[in-house]
Amino acid sequence: MDLYEIRGGRLDVIAEEGELSRESTTMETYNVAAGSGARTARDVSTFQRFSIGTNESLRFEPCEASTPSPTGAEDGCGDDDDDDDVFKEEDTESEINSIRNRLQGKVVEMENFAGHLEEIFLTVEENFGRQEQHLEQHYNDVLQTLSQRYDERGAALEEEKKSKLEALYKQLLACGRALDSSKELIESAQEVYRSQDKRLFLKTVMPTVKRIEEYAKEDPDLTLATRLEFNTPLADLSDVKTMMDSINVVPAPSAPVINPQMPNSATQTSLRVCWSLFSDDTVEYYELYYRPVLEDTPADSTCAPHESKVKVKETHCTVTDLLPNAQYELWVTATNTTGISPASEKALYMTVPSPPVIKQRECTSCPEAALIRWDSGNTNPVDSYTVELSETETDGTESSITESIVAVPSCQCLIQLQAGRRYLISVRAVNIGGPSDRSEVITVSTTGTFFHLLEDTAHPCLSISEDGFTIFYGDEELPISAMALDDNTFFTRCVAVLGDLIPVRGRHYWEVEVDDGTEFRIGIAYEDTERNAYLGANSSSWCMRHILSPTRHKYEFLHNGWSPDLRITVNPVRIGVALDYNRGTLSFFNVNLEQHLHTFQCNFQSHVQPCFSLDNPGALTVHNGIEAPEYAFM
């Protein structure tokens, strides 16, 4: 059976690689098979994919529907007797159904196979056509060259003939003249001989005899002016020979096509590069070139980035030993016995960034949220960051459920969380190449409010313990150099330090542990509170103050320099501080007695920071991450 006839005499369109279309539910594309068919025809490393989207292909008659209808009425294979026997209907019906299904399956198989074959035919035809074309062209070239040669040679021979004839003709003419002159001589001699005049005869006979003698002495040149043979130099047909040879030779490949970077194919130090051939070339191997793209192109060309080369046989390669978060320019050439292809277009790939580094001391949390800050981990900028968090189960293991926050533009993220849980949080840096590895994980507990002290705000005489939660005021002299600075970062009079409270307007609670003899001020202040003022002396801070006089302990609750008059009979050594943004209250408690000391009514214009100061040499310790007692926010 002729494929042409079946297909109604037309060749279908051959789709390019990557285009798959399904028009019929019973027909599928068979990439591998077609490819292998092509491969056997020629040694190529890519193959074309086909789709048979035609209704005119091989097809068997019955069973239009892919699922059998329950009654089998529309079915050409249906059994009319089914309707009669109601009781046997079930069995026969199912039997018929199963048989029908099998048959259908077989039909589909055969149809697929037929389609398969069609594809192979097509490939062969196509390859043949191309070969033919190729050959025709080559031979045309050869013929052209030969006829050119023939013309040249013919012309040369022509020339030669002409010149020989000319030479001979000249010779002939010369001979003719010589003949004429000798004839004349003879005639004149005869005339002399015949002359009656003896005197004239005697006068002229001697010169004439002399002339004849001379003439007789002359040897006539009887050699031919030219050779009779023609020059037949050897024809130089070497280039024709090469042309003939090259018909059997495979052409050099054309430039490959390098693919753009696939997402998630890069790592910090490697890139996976893929390319494909432009056409059905024979290729022995590829050479992949790459060099880093530098931010600033130096004017001096001798500092051009180093170009590296990798030789591979496949159409992909993983380049390693690269820098993270760096852009690379890559191009590839294909080589076979004939030569090297031109270079492909240059593609830009980017390695994935290095993972960020979470700044543990700058992360803060409260029951509803956490603020995570990190260092980029890369010298060059990245596109964005992804924050990942998972809750730990009650037994401490990491839960499988992870939440991701993507497209974080800067090196910090405020995440909403639920109270009373523990979370594991990590960050990845993201660029065009994909996401980096996970940073080190930080554990955040949403029990209570947690913060570190802002060491940059500490008065020079204030020192902070290693764990960052105890502050000391030694007896040292204040370095004068510190006082000279006037920038509003650290406290210069009040020996104080601020805390890094998470900027969430909810409820926050922390405790401060002091000594009976510690003179302190503890409370809250706006972030921009005057650094050359005492806590509580202005409108930007509120604090509880303990003053030790020779006779007694005095407690003040200062704001704007004013305090209510309070007496406390038991000196608190552990003070609970409860801040409620919504109610606008700041309360102080004696934690050990669960005793309420005082509540400020405030109107917080912006976020506040906890503040701690020591008015005389001593120490105090901040405790946080504590769940607020019930009475704290009554």
Place this chain on the structure above:
Amino acid sequence: MALTQVSSNKCAGGFQKVFEHESTELKCKMKFAVFLPPKAETDKCPVMYWLSGLTCTEQNFITKAGSQLAAAEHGIIIVAPDTSPRGCNIEGEDENWDFGTGAGFYVNATQDPWKTNYRMYAYVTEELPKLINANFPTDPDRMSVSGHSMGGHGALICALKNPGKYKAVSAFAPICNPMQCPWGQKAFAGYLGSDRSTWEAYDATVLAASYSGPQLNILIDQGQDDQFLSASQLLPDNLIAVCSEKKIPVVFRLQPGYDHSYFFMYSFMNDHIKHHAKYLNA
């Protein structure tokens, strides 16, 4: 014991009621005010006993102090008895505003003619709680006491003399050291006789010095412009000194501009009820 309702007004979502009964301790008819918060309709509530000051009846507190909203919010029953027995026809009972009628001083009198009727200490600490617990949806284990001026004195001594009975105590401008002030000296001399040693049992400052029992957290508000403070009738410093030494937790607040009146009490009543609620609802 039969209770007769004298009045009932819906207030702050609950009911402000006044009852009358025959007191066995005081041997006369006594009225008292009760505020029932909305919560009392469904649950048992704790009780705060409020003791009023000189010349007051059960009415002053419920009409002027502004306690009902806070009591309703925290679900606390407030009981406010009268300040002395009435209509006992004791000679001289009405001669002074700071002794006799309206000035019971929350003691059990030992001297004639007062000893039969003037047993306000027993009334407030024994009879009244029994009566309240029998007639209202109360939690008998959760009681607290507060008061003003003479009632402040009463609250302090009730708490100090009954360790563990009252879960919280607070006072407005209390008479802290009656033995050392004119008011106290006049009253104790009349009710308890000339033996000052018998006065000690009713003096908060003295009682604090020898207090031993569960921790008390005392809240005291005092108007700075209180004429009686400057008249040395109240003497809070004495109490504070003793409590400091004995480590009895006290927070004493001197409120500038405030006087001795109900306007002062009204201003800080919420803080006090919140203070009581912390312990009553714990």
